[in-house]
Each structure stands twice: as C-alpha cells, then as structure tokens.
Amino acid sequence: MEQLQKALQDRGLIVTDSPEKGRCLFTTRDFCPGEVILSQEPYVCVPNNSYSESKCDGCFASSNLKKCSACQVVWYCGSDCQVRERFQLLCVLASFKSFNISLNFSCNNFQKLEWKLHRLECQVLSKLDKDRRKSVKPSIRLMIKLYLRRKLQSEKLYLLVCFDCQVIPTTAMDNYDLVEALVARSMLFLNNFLGKDMSDIDEKQLVLYAQMANLVNLILQWQEINIKEIAENFSKLACNAHTICDSELRPLGTGLYPVISIINHSCLPNAVLVFEGRLGVVRAVQHIPKGAEVLISYIETAGSTMTRQKALKEQYLFTCTCPRCIKLGQFEDIKESSILEGYRCKDDRCSGFLLRDSDDKGFTCQQCGLFKSKEEIKSKASEIKALSNILTSMSSGNNQKVLSIYKKIEKLQRNLCHPFSVSLMQTRDKLIKILMEVEDWREALAYCRLTIPVYQRVYPGFHPLLGLQHYTCGKLEWLLGETENAIKSLTKAVDILRITHGTNSLFMKELLMKLEEARAEASYKPSLED
Numbered sequence: 192m193e194q195l196q197k198a199l200q201d202r203g204l205i206v207t208d209s210p211e212k213g214r215c216l217f218t219t220r221d222f223c224p225g226e227v228i229l230s231q232e233p234y235v236c237v238p239n240n241s242y243s244e245s246k247c248d249g250c251f252a253s254s255n256l257k258k259c260s261a262c263q264v265v266w267y268c269g270s271d272c273q274v275r276e277r278f279q280l281l282c283v284l285a286s287f288k289s290f291n292i293s294l295n296f297s298c299n300n301f302q303k304l305e306w307k308l309h310r311l312e313c314q315v316l317s318k319l320d321k322d323r324r325k326s327v328k329p330s331i332r333l334m335i336k337l338y339l340r341r342k343l344q345s346e347k348l349y350l351l352v353c354f355d356c357q358v359i360p361t362t363a364m365d366n367y368d369l370v371e372a373l374v375a376r377s378m379l380f381l382n383n384f385l386g387k388d389m390s391d392i393d394e395k396q397l398v399l400y401a402q403m404a405n406l407v408n409l410i411l412q413w414q415e416i417n418i419k420e421i422a423e424n425f426s427k428l429a430c431n432a433h434t435i436c437d438s439e440l441r442p443l444g445t446g447l448y449p450v451i452s453i454i455n456h457s458c459l460p461n462a463v464l465v466f467e468g469r470l471g472v473v474r475a476v477q478h479i480p481k482g483a484e485v486l487i488s489y490i491e492t493a494g495s496t497m498t499r500q501k502a503l504k505e506q507y508l509f510t511c512t513c514p515r516c517i518k519l520g521q522f523e524d525i526k527e528s529s530i531l532e533g534y535r536c537k538d539d540r541c542s543g544f545l546l547r548d549s550d551d552k553g554f555t556c557q558q559c560g561l562f563k564s565k566e567e568i569k570s571k572a573s574e575i576k577a578l579s580n581i582l583t584s585m586s587s588g589n590n591q592k593v594l595s596i597y598k599k600i601e602k603l604q605r606n607l608c609h610p611f612s613v614s615l616m617q618t619r620d621k622l623i624k625i626l627m628e629v630e631d632w633r634e635a636l637a638y639c640r641l642t643i644p645v646y647q648r649v650y651p652g653f654h655p656l657l658g659l660q661h662y663t664c665g666k667l668e669w670l671l672g673e674t675e676n677a678i679k680s681l682t683k684a685v686d687i688l689r690i691t692h693g694t695n696s697l698f699m700k701e702l703l704m705k706l707e708e709a710r711a712e713a714s715y716k717p718s719l720e721d
C-alpha cells in the first residue's frame with residue numbers, strides 16, 4: 192500500500208478510507224477536463240468469446256483469427272499477439288518443475304521458440320477433454336489467468352527469464368497484493384446481512400461461485416490451491432472487474448484493473464473510464480479540484496433513481512448517496528422518473544408528465560390535466576410485451592422481420608411513453624443499428640435525430656454516449672451529402688469525445704479527419720457553384 196501511495200502521489204492522487212465506501216481515490220491537485228487521471232494495463236483480461244463470436248486473446252481483434260490448434264480455446268490474430276501471450280505462458284510453465292525449459296534465452300531468440308512455447312502455454316487447457324473445454328467460459332479463463340499470473344509474479348520469473356526486456360515487471364501498480372486488497376462481494380453480503388437471513392438470490396450466488404471455483408480447481412490441478420479462496424476471488428471479480436469496450440463502447444471483454452477498481456461510483460461522475468485497446472484510461476470530464484474524490488459511473492446512468500439504485504444494489508451491494516440519488520422521493524425526482532420511465536399525455540401536442548392518481552384508476556397529466564386510464568396503458572404495454580417476446584424467440588439473421596417488429600414497438604411506445612422516455616430512446620437505437628446494417632441511411636438518420644434531445648437530457652455534460660450519438664448523426668449526414676449538417680454534428684462529437692477519449696487514439700484521429708474532410712468539402716462546394 193505504501194508503494195502504491197507513493198506511485199499515486201506522483202500522479203496527484205491519494206487513497207483514503209471511508210467508513211461508508213471503503214477505499215476512495217482523492218486528488219491532491221487540480222485536474223482539468225480531458226486530463227488523464229490514471230491509466231492501467233489489466234492485471235488479467237479475456238475477450239468475451241462465445242460459440243458464435245471469437246476475438247484475439249492479445250488485442251481483441253475479430254478478424255484474421257487462428258485458433259490455437261493445441262488447446263482449441265484461445266484465438267490469436269497474428270504473430271505479435273501470439274508472441275506476447277506465449278512469452279507470458281512460458282514464464283508460467285517454467286515455474287512448473289515438470290517442464291524442462293531452459294531459462295537462458297533473451298527476447299531476440301525468443302521468437303524461434305514461438306510454436307513450441309505456445310504448445311506449452313496451452314498445456315493446462317489442452318489437458319481437458321472436449322466437453323470440459325466447452326465449459327471454459329471467459330469468466331473461468333479470467334480466474335485461471337489470475338492464478339497463473341500470481342504464480343508468475345510470486346516467483347519473479349519474468350526477471351529470471353528475461354531480465355533485460357522488462358516485460359510486465361512487478362510494480363507498485365501491478366502486483367497481486369492489489370488484487371488481494373480488492374473488496375469482495377461475499378464480504379459485502381456478510382456485512383449487509385449480518386444478523387438477517389440471506390435472500391435466496393445471494394445464497395444462489397455464493398453456491399455458483401463455489402461451483403465455478405471447483406471447476407477452476409479441476410482445470411489447474413494444483414495441489415496447493417485453496418477452493419474457498421478461488422470462490423472469494425470470483426466474488427471479487429463480480430464487483431471489481433470492468434467490461435473492456437472499444438472506442439464506440441461496444442463490449443469486447445472483461446479485465447481486472449486493481450488500481451482503477453479503487454475508484455468509487457457516482458451517478459453524477461466527474462471522471463470516465465474508457466479503453467485504448469486493453470489499457471484502461473480514467474479521464475476527468477469536469478474540473479476536479481484538489482481534495483475531491485474521483486468518481487466514475489458503474490452503471491447506465493440514463494434510468495430513474497429507483498432503477499439506478501436497484502442496479503447498484505444488485506451488483507455492488509450498496510445504496511448510492513450521490514447528489515442525484517439523495518433526491519429520491521422529492522418532487523423533482525418523481526417528475527424526472529415520470530419523464531424517463533413514465534407515460535405520455537393523451538394530447539399529442541402536450542409534453543407534460545403524468546402522475547398516478549390517488550385512487551389508482553389511472554394517471555393525470557400535470558400540465559393539461561388530461562386523464563389516461565390504467566386499462567389503456569395496460570393494453571398498449573401488453574402489445575409491446577408480446578412483440579418483444581417474438582423478438583426474443585427469433586433466431587438472428589432476419590433483419591427485415593426484426594426491423595418491422597421494432598418499428599411496431601417504436602410506434603406503440605411513441606403513443607404510450609413520454610417523448611423523453613429511455614425505453615423509446617433504446618428502441619430507436621436498435622432501429623438505427625439495424626437500418627445502418629441494411630444501409631438505409633436516410634431512415635437511420637431520421638431516428639438518430641429523434642434520439643439526440645433525449646441523449647442530451649439523460650447524458651448531460653461530457654458523456655461519451657452523447658458524443659458518439661452526435662458522431663453517428665454526423666456520419667449519416669456526411670453519407671447523405673448533408674455536408675453543413677455533418678460539420679455541425681461532427682463538431683459536437685469532437686467537442687465531447689476529445690474530453691472523454693483524448694485525441695491520440697486511431698478512433699479520434701479518424702473522427703478528426705472526417706471533420707476536416709467535411710470542412711474541406713464545404714469550402715470546395717461554394718467555389719464550384721461560383
């Protein structure tokens with residue numbers, strides 16, 4: 192901890208303890224919007240591979256993949272990624288006495304050993320029979336990697352094997368002690384439910400961790416392993432691991448970033464976590480003065496206070512007391528919930544919000560006083576539910592059918608929900624995605640424009656999702672030849688994303704280049720007309 196405090200001190204940060212939140216990360220200097228507060232490589236990470244989709248284990252790319260022929264579990268996209276992974280596993284296997292590996296090689300001749308080493312790397316997984324291999328889901332692999340990595344670092348093999356290349360050395364920000372210090376869900380269960388009965392769901396969760404721990408034990412077959420400790424580590428992953436996303440916030444995998452995990456949650460965060468490849472980067476999204484706590488959001492912040500609190504309670508077992516959450520039950524909060532998750536006025540031209548009547552027969556618009564009966568609402572809601580059920584039962588691939596169902600849902604929601612409703616916004620997002628897949632740019636743009644005011648309301652300030660929505664709008668306008676509009680949208684996207692994503696990533700370079708091209712085209716067009 193002392194070592195970590197020292198490393199953080201150099202970055203203008205300090206870890207403190209609070210009785211309500213446990214460890215907290217505070218600033219010891221000012222940070223300006225867009226400034227990197229902290230960045231960290233994952234201690235361990237895995238891509239979220241499934242039967243239908245695979246990604247490279249090294250960089251999460253999804254093209255030009257080759258499956259490792261030995262273990263049949265891991266995929267790589269090319270030699271660079273293979274080299275990195277093979278090197279890591281060589282070090283692990285060198286620590287097993289059963290493998291007679293010479294440690295006398297440097298990184299220069301390391302590549303010659305690639306194939307041989309990779310076979311060794313896969314030793315643990317390739318020992319498994321076909322059925323067991325199928326049970327090696329990403330969460331299980333993450334745990335296996337955690338144990339291999341611990342073994343590696345505890346025996347300081349990296350330094351032994353190749354002291355001059357300094358691949359992943361043990362540092363103040365990268366060691367197993369930091370994993371040990373992470374808060375565990377099981378501890379939170381106990382703290383929360385001491386003296387009370389655990390609910391069924393909590394008990395089931397603990398049983399699941401125990402089953403997963405058994406599976407890890409069967410795969411690793413280490414004599415000295417402690418199953419209880421593995422189960423405890425699964426419960427740590429549940430409230431500390433992060434979903435690794437690409438620049439457009441599409442999930443790619445899961446990673447454990449033990450220092451970033453010290454950062455607590457707020458529904459009104461002053462920082463954001465984004466990923467540059469596997470690197471986790473925390474950036475300030477507002478001015479953070481010296482002495483303030485650094486806070487990110489763990490959840491989708493678009494929902495009502497009740498929805499957010501439920502999500503935080505279920506996964507992280509705490510009740511949020513951020514400036515948004517402390518308003519729970521106050522008139523402003525009730526109004527906000529009725530807008531985000533409530534119904535629309537019977538009069539199409541009215542944008543008032545509806546509140547439930549005291550006799551529970553229906554809802555009344557708080558602006559024009561029109562009444563909407565419960566039956567009316569129920570019938571529309573069940574039509575939507577029936578259509579959603581059809582969608583869940585459908586197999587993927589039938590874009591046109593899916594599109595027509597989403598359009599029906601959107602129409603019903605337009606009639607039922609408040610114009611700023613989150614579920615209506617989400618349905619429109621699904622429509623945009625499908626319409627872009629079928630290359631109907633015009634209609635995709637129409638829906639995208641409808642979502643912008645809702646995004647601006649639910650994701651205020653520098654929020655990456657708002658920036659990305661402006662970007663989508665800009666790309667569609669650009670494709671449709673609406674250059675002036677594209678410039679406006681792309682500029683709005685850049686204004687937000689340069690704060691949340693920085694300007695160095697390939698993604699941002701592409702966005703900045705698109706904006707430049709659009710500006711160049713706009714200045715070229717009038718001269719043509721002249």
Ligand SMILES: C[S@@+](CC[C@H](N)C(=O)[O-])C[C@H]1O[C@@H](n2cnc3c(N)ncnc32)[C@H](O)[C@@H]1O
Binds near residue numbers: 214379
């Ligand atoms: C990723 S950890 C954050 C670091 C944690 N405070 C620690 O001591 O390691 C997540 C856990 O921190 C606590 N936490 C995070 N944000 C909180 C908040 N706003 N209020 C109360 N507890 C919070 C909860 O126990 C949650 O499960």
